[in-house]
Amino acid sequence: MKKNLISILILALLLVNVILTGILMFSTMSSVKKTSALVTNIATVLNIELDTGKAEEEGPATIAMKDSVTHDVEELTILLKAGTDGKSHYAVVNVSILMNSAHEDYATYGANIAQYDSVIKSIINEKFQNHTMEELQEDQESVKAEILAEIQAQFDSEFVYKVMISSIMFG
DSSP states (O other): OHHHHHHHHHHHHHHHHHHHHHHHHHHHHHHHHHHHHHHHHHHHHTTOOOOOSOOOOOSSOOOOGGGEEEEEEEEEEEEOOOOTTOOOOEEEEEEEEEEETTSTTTTTTGGGGGGGHHHHHHHHHHHHHTSOHHHHHHOSHHHHHHHHHHHHHHHTSOSEEEEEEEEEEEO
């Protein structure tokens, strides 16, 4: 009789435990979803990429590293647009361009890209001069995109596929 009573008591406690675990799961799921949405929003604002399992469009196909050639443009000192303080500011930048050596136009332009340094420097100067120091401190990606678009338009080709700013100092 005692063994049956203890077995019934254990079964009752087991059922209570399962019911309370279920209630706990359902009550915390909404807060977990809200927390996940908040983290995603913060990551989006901070421009951090989260692997969500979705294939995002990256524009043109990714260039293999073996087909990538880097050309460093010499250090440039550029006068920037006057900011909110009304003072003149300068930027000292090191810019590199990445070229696709497998592209058909690379043989024409890329192998002799040093000949076009003055054109590339002019484009970089022009695009940086359109921005204030504050704008550049907040968002350098838009300037890189502008420089890339202008270089691609100048050469009428997409063999240059990326612009990188390796360092930037303001004064």
